[in-house]
Amino acid sequence: MLSNKTRVEILKWLKKPEENFPPHQDIDHFDDGVCVGYIQDKAGLSQSTISTYLNSMQNADLLIPTRHGKWTYYKRNEKVINEYLERLTKEL
Amino acid sequence: MLSNKTRVEILKWLKKPEENFPPHQDIDHFDDGVCVGYIQDKAGLSQSTISTYLNSMQNADLLIPTRHGKWTYYKRNEKVINEYLERLTKEL
DNA sequence: AAAACATATCTATGTTTCTCGATATGTAAA
DNA sequence: TTTACATATCGAGAAACATAGATATGTTTT
Numbered sequence A, B: 001m002l003s004n005k006t007r008v009e010i011l012k013w014l015k016k017p018e019e020n021f022p023p024h025q026d027i028d029h030f031d032d033g034v035c036v037g038y039i040q041d042k043a044g045l046s047q048s049t050i051s052t053y054l055n056s057m058q059n060a061d062l063l064i065p066t067r068h069g070k071w072t073y074y075k076r077n078e079k080v081i082n083e084y085l086e087r088l089t090k091e092l
Numbered sequence C: 001a002a003a004a005c006a007t008a009t010c011t012a013t014g015t016t017t018c019t020c021g022a023t024a025t026g027t028a029a030a
Numbered sequence D: 001t002t003t004a005c006a007t008a009t010c011g012a013g014a015a016a017c018a019t020a021g022a023t024a025t026g027t028t029t030t
Helices: A006-013 A035-042 A047-059 A078-091 B005-013 B036-043 B047-059 B077-091
Strands: A063-068 A073-077 B064-068 B071-076
Touching: A006 A035, A006 A047, A035 A047, A035 A073, A047 A073, A073 A078, A078 B077, B005 B036, B005 B047, B036 B047, B036 B071, B047 B064, B047 B071
Parallel strands: none
Antiparallel strands: A063 A073, B064 B071
């Protein structure tokens, strides 16, 4: 999962949404993360590719999706990400 | 590089050679790591595959090779491995 | 110097991953 | 209740990776 440059970048971007994405129009915070379109623009890959990536990261429990109207927002699952890093650091 | 199960396993095995490999015949320590043949036996993959893996990990600076007679021993490059883990923990 | 042995490299094939365009689905606006 | 929009899913081709067998290289033993 974390063997892909773009997916890792996305995780990093979502660490500080205010610094990496423009403000959303319908909501004035990043509490639920960032919408797919913004992530797509930033990554420069096709809509389907990004959607697939985000979906796979959600399946891996690295991201948490929230639907707001027609938009889907994705945010990091800090707990799982930290657990992964800790385990890796311990075992590797 | 660390996206491959076998390669990650090898790194883990080399963390504690005494526990994971039989003693070498020509030398009585693991100071320079473990010879290719033992790693191959443990991994259960072909000689060429393991040799290729070890070589690629050496190129990535994760392993340090030492030649003793006709054997090549590989050990972990702790410095680089730790730096990688620290950077990942900081950035991810 | 030849034979034996450990490892490295080459070549090839099957499998997985990346990536896209096309299409489907779900939601909101007209 | 169509139409428009955001995202998801499907199907396919190209690229990268995994892996093995054959062969080459380097080292030791005979």
